[in-house]
Amino acid sequence: MKGLLIVVSGPSGTGKGTVCDVLLKETKNLAYSISATTRQPRAGEVDGKNYYFLTKDAFEEKIRENAFLEYANVYGNYYGTPLGHIEDRRNRGEDILLEIDTQGALNIMERCPDGVFIFLIPPSLQELERRIRGRGTESQDSLEKRLSSAEQEIRIGKKYQYVVVNDDISNAVHQIQAILLAEHCRNEKEYKIEEVLKK
Ligand code: ADP
Ligand code: 5GP
Secondary structure: OOOOEEEEEOOOOOOHHHHHHHHHHHOOOEEEOOEEEOOOOOOOOOEOOOEEEOOHHHHHHHHHOOOEEEEEEEOOEEEEEEOOOHHHHHHOOOEEEEEOOHHHHHHHHHHOOOOEEEEEEOOOHHHHHHHHHHHOOOOHHHHHHHHHHHHHHHHHHHHOOEEEEOOOHHHHHHHHHHHHHHHHHHHOHHHHHHHHHHO
């Protein structure tokens, strides 16, 4: 059975990275698609694990080579999903998780209508600000860009198939696992019917 293409988005600081890390550890057969970016690595981030950190020139070279499934300029830096072997891996039955912004997700909705689109939101805008400030990773300029686009970004969540509120990490992980289980059941319906009819 072909694996799912799962797209998770949400405003900066909502907890996408945290929730996706737990989800990846606790879910079988789920692999993370490592994005490329031109932003500077944060303390503790590892090239080839969190992101492929590229210069602007190297990123633009890859755009010319059509090496991305999608890319976008987010908060002043390039971010992109390497085409890599996403389709090969899905054809081998692996589920692939992309954690990308709304512009990239809307592109993928057009190109891959069989994707599963999940939008993660914070319990409130106040809590979003508390989380992003609490993370302590952003310059004043980057913090302002992220907070000022949050409200508008959250509204784009209405275009996604699913919205999950990240009030509590394990609640959010369980909800996403339930979505994946239901999507697998949906994917497998024809196969199950054919199998029964063969017997
Ligand atoms: P994003 O990847 O969406 O930008 P992060 O995963 O970096 O967000 O989370 C932002 C901050 O919020 C981190 O400090 C993280 O520990 C914290 N956080 C994430 N989820 C929750 C939650 N459910 N409750 C409280 N804090 C959380
Ligand atoms: P951050 O700098 O906080 O790691 O990410 C900033 C934003 O870029 C987040 O909304 C994140 O989901 C998004 N992002 C990360 N990788 C990609 C990608 O490959 N493509 C797109 N379009 N957005 C991405």
